[in-house]
Amino acid sequence: MSSRHTDNKNLVVLDMAGTTVADGGLVERAFERAAETLGVEPGSADHTAKLQYVRDTMGESKISVFRHLFGTQELARRANSAFEEAYGELVDGGLVAPLPGAREAVDELRADGRTVVLTTGFARVTQNAILDALGWQDLADLTLCPADAGGRGRPYPDMVLAAFLRTGAVADVRQTVVVGDTAYDMLSGSRAGAGIVAGVLTGAHGRPALEEHGATHVLGSIAELPALLARRSGA
Structure with a gap:
Protein backbone atom coordinates (compact mmCIF):
# COMPACT_ATOMS: atom_id res chain seq x y z
CA MET A 1 0.00 0.00 0.00
CA SER A 2 1.52 3.34 -0.98
CA SER A 3 2.06 6.20 1.46
CA ARG A 4 -0.17 8.36 -0.70
CA HIS A 5 -3.06 5.98 -0.21
CA THR A 6 -2.61 5.67 3.55
CA ASP A 7 -2.41 9.47 3.87
CA ASN A 8 -6.00 9.57 2.63
CA LYS A 9 -7.06 7.56 5.70
CA ASN A 10 -6.17 10.25 8.21
CA LEU A 11 -7.67 10.44 11.66
CA VAL A 12 -8.86 14.05 11.99
CA VAL A 13 -9.34 15.39 15.52
CA LEU A 14 -11.28 18.66 15.57
CA ASP A 15 -11.91 21.09 18.40
CA MET A 16 -15.44 22.46 18.75
CA ALA A 17 -15.90 26.03 20.13
CA GLY A 18 -13.90 28.45 17.99
CA THR A 19 -12.94 25.81 15.43
CA THR A 20 -16.14 24.19 14.17
CA VAL A 21 -18.65 26.02 16.38
CA ALA A 22 -19.24 29.75 16.80
CA ASP A 23 -20.40 30.44 20.35
CA GLY A 24 -20.33 34.24 20.35
CA GLY A 25 -18.25 34.60 23.50
CA GLY A 93 -31.26 30.00 23.93
CA GLY A 94 -29.98 29.46 20.41
CA LEU A 95 -26.67 31.26 20.82
CA VAL A 96 -24.43 28.71 19.12
CA ALA A 97 -24.08 28.07 15.40
CA PRO A 98 -21.78 26.12 13.10
CA LEU A 99 -18.85 28.12 11.80
CA PRO A 100 -19.23 28.67 8.05
CA GLY A 101 -18.30 25.53 6.15
CA ALA A 102 -17.76 23.39 9.25
CA ARG A 103 -20.47 20.80 8.62
CA GLU A 104 -19.56 20.63 4.96
CA ALA A 105 -15.88 20.16 5.82
CA VAL A 106 -16.63 17.24 8.15
CA ASP A 107 -18.93 15.66 5.59
CA GLU A 108 -16.25 16.00 2.90
CA LEU A 109 -13.53 14.56 5.13
CA ARG A 110 -15.63 11.52 5.97
CA ALA A 111 -16.72 11.06 2.35
CA ASP A 112 -13.02 10.95 1.43
CA GLY A 113 -12.51 8.05 3.84
CA ARG A 114 -11.13 9.97 6.80
CA THR A 115 -12.26 9.40 10.40
CA VAL A 116 -13.39 12.54 12.23
CA VAL A 117 -13.48 13.03 16.01
CA LEU A 118 -14.90 16.13 17.73
CA THR A 119 -13.22 17.12 21.01
CA THR A 120 -13.83 19.78 23.64
CA GLY A 121 -12.56 21.16 26.93
CA PHE A 122 -16.14 21.21 28.22
CA ALA A 123 -17.77 18.53 30.33
CA ARG A 124 -19.85 15.89 28.53
CA VAL A 125 -23.17 17.49 29.53
CA THR A 126 -22.09 20.78 27.92
CA GLN A 127 -20.67 19.07 24.85
CA ASN A 128 -23.94 17.19 24.38
CA ALA A 129 -25.93 20.41 24.73
CA ILE A 130 -23.93 21.93 21.86
CA LEU A 131 -24.22 18.80 19.70
CA ASP A 132 -27.97 18.66 20.32
CA ALA A 133 -28.46 22.35 19.56
CA LEU A 134 -26.66 21.97 16.23
CA GLY A 135 -28.10 18.58 15.31
CA TRP A 136 -24.56 17.21 15.28
CA GLN A 137 -24.90 14.05 17.37
CA ASP A 138 -24.13 11.90 14.33
CA LEU A 139 -21.91 14.33 12.42
CA ALA A 140 -18.57 12.80 13.47
CA ASP A 141 -17.38 9.24 14.00
CA LEU A 142 -16.70 9.92 17.70
CA THR A 143 -16.97 12.76 20.23
CA LEU A 144 -14.67 13.11 23.24
CA CYS A 145 -14.52 15.32 26.32
CA PRO A 146 -11.71 15.35 28.93
CA ALA A 147 -13.46 12.80 31.17
CA ASP A 148 -13.46 10.32 28.26
CA ALA A 149 -9.66 10.40 28.23
CA GLY A 150 -8.60 10.32 31.87
CA GLY A 151 -9.82 13.78 32.87
CA ARG A 152 -6.77 15.94 32.22
CA GLY A 153 -7.87 17.48 28.93
CA ARG A 154 -5.69 19.90 26.99
CA PRO A 155 -2.84 20.83 26.77
CA TYR A 156 -2.16 17.15 27.51
CA PRO A 157 -2.25 14.84 24.47
CA ASP A 158 -4.79 12.51 26.08
CA MET A 159 -7.88 13.21 23.95
CA VAL A 160 -5.90 12.95 20.72
CA LEU A 161 -4.39 9.66 21.85
CA ALA A 162 -7.79 8.40 23.02
CA ALA A 163 -9.17 9.18 19.54
CA PHE A 164 -6.25 7.26 18.02
CA LEU A 165 -6.82 4.24 20.28
CA ARG A 166 -10.62 4.16 20.22
CA THR A 167 -11.11 4.57 16.50
CA GLY A 168 -8.25 2.34 15.32
CA ALA A 169 -8.49 4.43 12.16
CA VAL A 170 -4.77 4.68 11.42
CA ALA A 171 -1.70 2.59 12.13
CA ASP A 172 0.66 5.47 12.84
CA VAL A 173 -0.07 8.45 15.09
CA ARG A 174 1.66 10.64 12.50
CA GLN A 175 -1.36 10.04 10.25
CA THR A 176 -3.40 12.02 12.79
CA VAL A 177 -4.46 15.59 12.02
CA VAL A 178 -5.30 17.90 14.93
CA VAL A 179 -7.15 21.17 14.33
CA GLY A 180 -8.01 23.89 16.82
CA ASP A 181 -8.13 27.63 17.51
CA THR A 182 -6.03 27.78 20.69
CA ALA A 183 -2.44 27.38 21.82
CA TYR A 184 -3.54 24.42 23.96
CA ASP A 185 -4.99 22.67 20.91
CA MET A 186 -1.61 23.04 19.22
CA LEU A 187 0.25 21.73 22.27
CA SER A 188 -2.00 18.70 22.62
CA GLY A 189 -1.56 17.84 18.94
CA SER A 190 2.20 18.23 18.91
CA ARG A 191 2.60 16.32 22.17
CA ALA A 192 0.53 13.46 20.74
CA GLY A 193 2.85 13.22 17.72
CA ALA A 194 0.25 14.25 15.13
CA GLY A 195 1.68 14.74 11.64
CA ILE A 196 -0.40 17.85 11.00
CA VAL A 197 -1.30 20.32 13.73
CA ALA A 198 -3.38 23.06 12.12
CA GLY A 199 -4.49 26.27 13.77
CA VAL A 200 -7.55 28.14 12.57
CA LEU A 201 -8.06 31.90 12.87
CA THR A 202 -11.75 31.77 13.82
CA GLY A 203 -11.38 31.54 17.59
CA ALA A 204 -9.42 32.54 20.63
CA HIS A 205 -5.80 32.87 19.50
CA GLY A 206 -4.00 34.45 16.56
CA ARG A 207 -1.26 33.18 14.26
CA PRO A 208 1.72 34.01 16.54
CA ALA A 209 0.36 32.03 19.51
CA LEU A 210 -0.69 29.11 17.30
CA GLU A 211 2.71 28.89 15.61
CA GLU A 212 4.61 29.35 18.86
CA HIS A 213 2.81 26.37 20.37
CA GLY A 214 3.35 23.92 17.53
CA ALA A 215 1.10 24.67 14.56
CA THR A 216 2.43 23.14 11.36
CA HIS A 217 -0.19 25.03 9.34
CA VAL A 218 -2.44 28.03 10.02
CA LEU A 219 -5.73 28.18 8.13
CA GLY A 220 -8.29 30.92 7.80
CA SER A 221 -10.98 28.49 8.87
CA ILE A 222 -11.94 24.84 9.07
CA ALA A 223 -13.43 25.17 5.58
CA GLU A 224 -9.86 25.12 4.18
CA LEU A 225 -8.95 21.79 5.79
CA PRO A 226 -10.29 19.33 3.15
CA ALA A 227 -8.29 21.05 0.41
CA LEU A 228 -5.14 21.00 2.53
CA LEU A 229 -5.47 17.27 3.18
CA ALA A 230 -6.33 16.57 -0.44
CA ARG A 231 -3.13 18.31 -1.53
CA ARG A 232 -1.12 16.37 1.06
CA SER A 233 -2.49 13.04 -0.11
CA GLY A 234 -2.00 13.90 -3.78
CA ALA A 235 -5.72 13.77 -4.49
Missing part, protein backbone atom coordinates in the same frame (compact mmCIF):
# COMPACT_ATOMS: atom_id res chain seq x y z
CA LEU A 26 -20.48 32.32 25.57
CA VAL A 27 -17.51 30.93 27.50
CA GLU A 28 -16.82 34.35 28.96
CA ARG A 29 -20.48 35.03 29.65
CA ALA A 30 -20.97 31.67 31.35
CA PHE A 31 -17.78 32.17 33.37
CA GLU A 32 -19.00 35.54 34.60
CA ARG A 33 -22.22 33.95 35.83
CA ALA A 34 -20.30 31.13 37.51
CA ALA A 35 -17.82 33.50 39.16
CA GLU A 36 -20.62 35.64 40.54
CA THR A 37 -22.16 32.61 42.27
CA LEU A 38 -18.83 32.16 44.08
CA GLY A 39 -18.72 35.77 45.23
CA VAL A 40 -16.44 37.28 42.58
CA GLU A 41 -17.74 40.81 42.18
CA PRO A 42 -18.26 41.94 38.57
CA GLY A 43 -15.97 44.84 37.72
CA SER A 44 -13.51 44.06 40.51
CA ALA A 45 -9.79 43.57 39.94
CA ASP A 46 -10.21 39.93 40.97
CA HIS A 47 -12.92 39.45 38.35
CA THR A 48 -10.78 41.09 35.64
CA ALA A 49 -7.78 38.93 36.49
CA LYS A 50 -9.81 35.72 36.54
CA LEU A 51 -11.52 36.53 33.24
CA GLN A 52 -8.15 37.19 31.62
CA TYR A 53 -6.93 33.80 32.80
CA VAL A 54 -10.01 32.18 31.23
CA ARG A 55 -9.17 33.91 27.94
CA ASP A 56 -5.52 32.90 28.11
CA THR A 57 -6.35 29.24 28.76
CA MET A 58 -9.10 28.77 26.17
CA GLY A 59 -9.06 25.14 25.10
CA GLU A 60 -8.05 23.78 28.49
CA SER A 61 -10.33 21.48 30.48
CA LYS A 62 -12.71 23.84 32.26
CA ILE A 63 -12.49 22.00 35.59
CA SER A 64 -8.70 22.49 35.48
CA VAL A 65 -9.20 26.21 34.85
CA PHE A 66 -11.54 26.50 37.83
CA ARG A 67 -9.19 24.48 40.03
CA HIS A 68 -6.46 27.02 39.29
CA LEU A 69 -8.72 30.02 39.83
CA PHE A 70 -10.50 28.97 43.01
CA GLY A 71 -7.88 26.85 44.73
CA THR A 72 -9.81 23.91 46.12
CA GLN A 73 -11.47 20.97 44.45
CA GLU A 74 -14.80 21.78 46.12
CA LEU A 75 -14.85 25.38 44.88
CA ALA A 76 -13.72 24.22 41.45
CA ARG A 77 -16.61 21.74 41.30
CA ARG A 78 -19.09 24.42 42.34
CA ALA A 79 -17.73 26.84 39.75
CA ASN A 80 -17.74 24.18 37.04
CA SER A 81 -21.33 23.18 37.79
CA ALA A 82 -22.44 26.81 37.69
CA PHE A 83 -20.52 27.30 34.44
CA GLU A 84 -22.10 24.23 32.83
CA GLU A 85 -25.58 25.35 33.87
CA ALA A 86 -25.06 28.87 32.56
CA TYR A 87 -23.47 27.71 29.30
CA GLY A 88 -26.25 25.17 28.76
CA GLU A 89 -28.89 27.86 29.22
CA LEU A 90 -27.14 30.11 26.70
CA VAL A 91 -26.84 27.22 24.23
CA ASP A 92 -30.52 26.37 24.69
Whole structure:
Protein backbone atom coordinates (compact mmCIF):
# COMPACT_ATOMS: atom_id res chain seq x y z
CA MET A 1 0.00 0.00 0.00
CA SER A 2 1.52 3.34 -0.98
CA SER A 3 2.06 6.20 1.46
CA ARG A 4 -0.17 8.36 -0.70
CA HIS A 5 -3.06 5.98 -0.21
CA THR A 6 -2.61 5.67 3.55
CA ASP A 7 -2.41 9.47 3.87
CA ASN A 8 -6.00 9.57 2.63
CA LYS A 9 -7.06 7.56 5.70
CA ASN A 10 -6.17 10.25 8.21
CA LEU A 11 -7.67 10.44 11.66
CA VAL A 12 -8.86 14.05 11.99
CA VAL A 13 -9.34 15.39 15.52
CA LEU A 14 -11.28 18.66 15.57
CA ASP A 15 -11.91 21.09 18.40
CA MET A 16 -15.44 22.46 18.75
CA ALA A 17 -15.90 26.03 20.13
CA GLY A 18 -13.90 28.45 17.99
CA THR A 19 -12.94 25.81 15.43
CA THR A 20 -16.14 24.19 14.17
CA VAL A 21 -18.65 26.02 16.38
CA ALA A 22 -19.24 29.75 16.80
CA ASP A 23 -20.40 30.44 20.35
CA GLY A 24 -20.33 34.24 20.35
CA GLY A 25 -18.25 34.60 23.50
CA LEU A 26 -20.48 32.32 25.57
CA VAL A 27 -17.51 30.93 27.50
CA GLU A 28 -16.82 34.35 28.96
CA ARG A 29 -20.48 35.03 29.65
CA ALA A 30 -20.97 31.67 31.35
CA PHE A 31 -17.78 32.17 33.37
CA GLU A 32 -19.00 35.54 34.60
CA ARG A 33 -22.22 33.95 35.83
CA ALA A 34 -20.30 31.13 37.51
CA ALA A 35 -17.82 33.50 39.16
CA GLU A 36 -20.62 35.64 40.54
CA THR A 37 -22.16 32.61 42.27
CA LEU A 38 -18.83 32.16 44.08
CA GLY A 39 -18.72 35.77 45.23
CA VAL A 40 -16.44 37.28 42.58
CA GLU A 41 -17.74 40.81 42.18
CA PRO A 42 -18.26 41.94 38.57
CA GLY A 43 -15.97 44.84 37.72
CA SER A 44 -13.51 44.06 40.51
CA ALA A 45 -9.79 43.57 39.94
CA ASP A 46 -10.21 39.93 40.97
CA HIS A 47 -12.92 39.45 38.35
CA THR A 48 -10.78 41.09 35.64
CA ALA A 49 -7.78 38.93 36.49
CA LYS A 50 -9.81 35.72 36.54
CA LEU A 51 -11.52 36.53 33.24
CA GLN A 52 -8.15 37.19 31.62
CA TYR A 53 -6.93 33.80 32.80
CA VAL A 54 -10.01 32.18 31.23
CA ARG A 55 -9.17 33.91 27.94
CA ASP A 56 -5.52 32.90 28.11
CA THR A 57 -6.35 29.24 28.76
CA MET A 58 -9.10 28.77 26.17
CA GLY A 59 -9.06 25.14 25.10
CA GLU A 60 -8.05 23.78 28.49
CA SER A 61 -10.33 21.48 30.48
CA LYS A 62 -12.71 23.84 32.26
CA ILE A 63 -12.49 22.00 35.59
CA SER A 64 -8.70 22.49 35.48
CA VAL A 65 -9.20 26.21 34.85
CA PHE A 66 -11.54 26.50 37.83
CA ARG A 67 -9.19 24.48 40.03
CA HIS A 68 -6.46 27.02 39.29
CA LEU A 69 -8.72 30.02 39.83
CA PHE A 70 -10.50 28.97 43.01
CA GLY A 71 -7.88 26.85 44.73
CA THR A 72 -9.81 23.91 46.12
CA GLN A 73 -11.47 20.97 44.45
CA GLU A 74 -14.80 21.78 46.12
CA LEU A 75 -14.85 25.38 44.88
CA ALA A 76 -13.72 24.22 41.45
CA ARG A 77 -16.61 21.74 41.30
CA ARG A 78 -19.09 24.42 42.34
CA ALA A 79 -17.73 26.84 39.75
CA ASN A 80 -17.74 24.18 37.04
CA SER A 81 -21.33 23.18 37.79
CA ALA A 82 -22.44 26.81 37.69
CA PHE A 83 -20.52 27.30 34.44
CA GLU A 84 -22.10 24.23 32.83
CA GLU A 85 -25.58 25.35 33.87
CA ALA A 86 -25.06 28.87 32.56
CA TYR A 87 -23.47 27.71 29.30
CA GLY A 88 -26.25 25.17 28.76
CA GLU A 89 -28.89 27.86 29.22
CA LEU A 90 -27.14 30.11 26.70
CA VAL A 91 -26.84 27.22 24.23
CA ASP A 92 -30.52 26.37 24.69
CA GLY A 93 -31.26 30.00 23.93
CA GLY A 94 -29.98 29.46 20.41
CA LEU A 95 -26.67 31.26 20.82
CA VAL A 96 -24.43 28.71 19.12
CA ALA A 97 -24.08 28.07 15.40
CA PRO A 98 -21.78 26.12 13.10
CA LEU A 99 -18.85 28.12 11.80
CA PRO A 100 -19.23 28.67 8.05
CA GLY A 101 -18.30 25.53 6.15
CA ALA A 102 -17.76 23.39 9.25
CA ARG A 103 -20.47 20.80 8.62
CA GLU A 104 -19.56 20.63 4.96
CA ALA A 105 -15.88 20.16 5.82
CA VAL A 106 -16.63 17.24 8.15
CA ASP A 107 -18.93 15.66 5.59
CA GLU A 108 -16.25 16.00 2.90
CA LEU A 109 -13.53 14.56 5.13
CA ARG A 110 -15.63 11.52 5.97
CA ALA A 111 -16.72 11.06 2.35
CA ASP A 112 -13.02 10.95 1.43
CA GLY A 113 -12.51 8.05 3.84
CA ARG A 114 -11.13 9.97 6.80
CA THR A 115 -12.26 9.40 10.40
CA VAL A 116 -13.39 12.54 12.23
CA VAL A 117 -13.48 13.03 16.01
CA LEU A 118 -14.90 16.13 17.73
CA THR A 119 -13.22 17.12 21.01
CA THR A 120 -13.83 19.78 23.64
CA GLY A 121 -12.56 21.16 26.93
CA PHE A 122 -16.14 21.21 28.22
CA ALA A 123 -17.77 18.53 30.33
CA ARG A 124 -19.85 15.89 28.53
CA VAL A 125 -23.17 17.49 29.53
CA THR A 126 -22.09 20.78 27.92
CA GLN A 127 -20.67 19.07 24.85
CA ASN A 128 -23.94 17.19 24.38
CA ALA A 129 -25.93 20.41 24.73
CA ILE A 130 -23.93 21.93 21.86
CA LEU A 131 -24.22 18.80 19.70
CA ASP A 132 -27.97 18.66 20.32
CA ALA A 133 -28.46 22.35 19.56
CA LEU A 134 -26.66 21.97 16.23
CA GLY A 135 -28.10 18.58 15.31
CA TRP A 136 -24.56 17.21 15.28
CA GLN A 137 -24.90 14.05 17.37
CA ASP A 138 -24.13 11.90 14.33
CA LEU A 139 -21.91 14.33 12.42
CA ALA A 140 -18.57 12.80 13.47
CA ASP A 141 -17.38 9.24 14.00
CA LEU A 142 -16.70 9.92 17.70
CA THR A 143 -16.97 12.76 20.23
CA LEU A 144 -14.67 13.11 23.24
CA CYS A 145 -14.52 15.32 26.32
CA PRO A 146 -11.71 15.35 28.93
CA ALA A 147 -13.46 12.80 31.17
CA ASP A 148 -13.46 10.32 28.26
CA ALA A 149 -9.66 10.40 28.23
CA GLY A 150 -8.60 10.32 31.87
CA GLY A 151 -9.82 13.78 32.87
CA ARG A 152 -6.77 15.94 32.22
CA GLY A 153 -7.87 17.48 28.93
CA ARG A 154 -5.69 19.90 26.99
CA PRO A 155 -2.84 20.83 26.77
CA TYR A 156 -2.16 17.15 27.51
CA PRO A 157 -2.25 14.84 24.47
CA ASP A 158 -4.79 12.51 26.08
CA MET A 159 -7.88 13.21 23.95
CA VAL A 160 -5.90 12.95 20.72
CA LEU A 161 -4.39 9.66 21.85
CA ALA A 162 -7.79 8.40 23.02
CA ALA A 163 -9.17 9.18 19.54
CA PHE A 164 -6.25 7.26 18.02
CA LEU A 165 -6.82 4.24 20.28
CA ARG A 166 -10.62 4.16 20.22
CA THR A 167 -11.11 4.57 16.50
CA GLY A 168 -8.25 2.34 15.32
CA ALA A 169 -8.49 4.43 12.16
CA VAL A 170 -4.77 4.68 11.42
CA ALA A 171 -1.70 2.59 12.13
CA ASP A 172 0.66 5.47 12.84
CA VAL A 173 -0.07 8.45 15.09
CA ARG A 174 1.66 10.64 12.50
CA GLN A 175 -1.36 10.04 10.25
CA THR A 176 -3.40 12.02 12.79
CA VAL A 177 -4.46 15.59 12.02
CA VAL A 178 -5.30 17.90 14.93
CA VAL A 179 -7.15 21.17 14.33
CA GLY A 180 -8.01 23.89 16.82
CA ASP A 181 -8.13 27.63 17.51
CA THR A 182 -6.03 27.78 20.69
CA ALA A 183 -2.44 27.38 21.82
CA TYR A 184 -3.54 24.42 23.96
CA ASP A 185 -4.99 22.67 20.91
CA MET A 186 -1.61 23.04 19.22
CA LEU A 187 0.25 21.73 22.27
CA SER A 188 -2.00 18.70 22.62
CA GLY A 189 -1.56 17.84 18.94
CA SER A 190 2.20 18.23 18.91
CA ARG A 191 2.60 16.32 22.17
CA ALA A 192 0.53 13.46 20.74
CA GLY A 193 2.85 13.22 17.72
CA ALA A 194 0.25 14.25 15.13
CA GLY A 195 1.68 14.74 11.64
CA ILE A 196 -0.40 17.85 11.00
CA VAL A 197 -1.30 20.32 13.73
CA ALA A 198 -3.38 23.06 12.12
CA GLY A 199 -4.49 26.27 13.77
CA VAL A 200 -7.55 28.14 12.57
CA LEU A 201 -8.06 31.90 12.87
CA THR A 202 -11.75 31.77 13.82
CA GLY A 203 -11.38 31.54 17.59
CA ALA A 204 -9.42 32.54 20.63
CA HIS A 205 -5.80 32.87 19.50
CA GLY A 206 -4.00 34.45 16.56
CA ARG A 207 -1.26 33.18 14.26
CA PRO A 208 1.72 34.01 16.54
CA ALA A 209 0.36 32.03 19.51
CA LEU A 210 -0.69 29.11 17.30
CA GLU A 211 2.71 28.89 15.61
CA GLU A 212 4.61 29.35 18.86
CA HIS A 213 2.81 26.37 20.37
CA GLY A 214 3.35 23.92 17.53
CA ALA A 215 1.10 24.67 14.56
CA THR A 216 2.43 23.14 11.36
CA HIS A 217 -0.19 25.03 9.34
CA VAL A 218 -2.44 28.03 10.02
CA LEU A 219 -5.73 28.18 8.13
CA GLY A 220 -8.29 30.92 7.80
CA SER A 221 -10.98 28.49 8.87
CA ILE A 222 -11.94 24.84 9.07
CA ALA A 223 -13.43 25.17 5.58
CA GLU A 224 -9.86 25.12 4.18
CA LEU A 225 -8.95 21.79 5.79
CA PRO A 226 -10.29 19.33 3.15
CA ALA A 227 -8.29 21.05 0.41
CA LEU A 228 -5.14 21.00 2.53
CA LEU A 229 -5.47 17.27 3.18
CA ALA A 230 -6.33 16.57 -0.44
CA ARG A 231 -3.13 18.31 -1.53
CA ARG A 232 -1.12 16.37 1.06
CA SER A 233 -2.49 13.04 -0.11
CA GLY A 234 -2.00 13.90 -3.78
CA ALA A 235 -5.72 13.77 -4.49
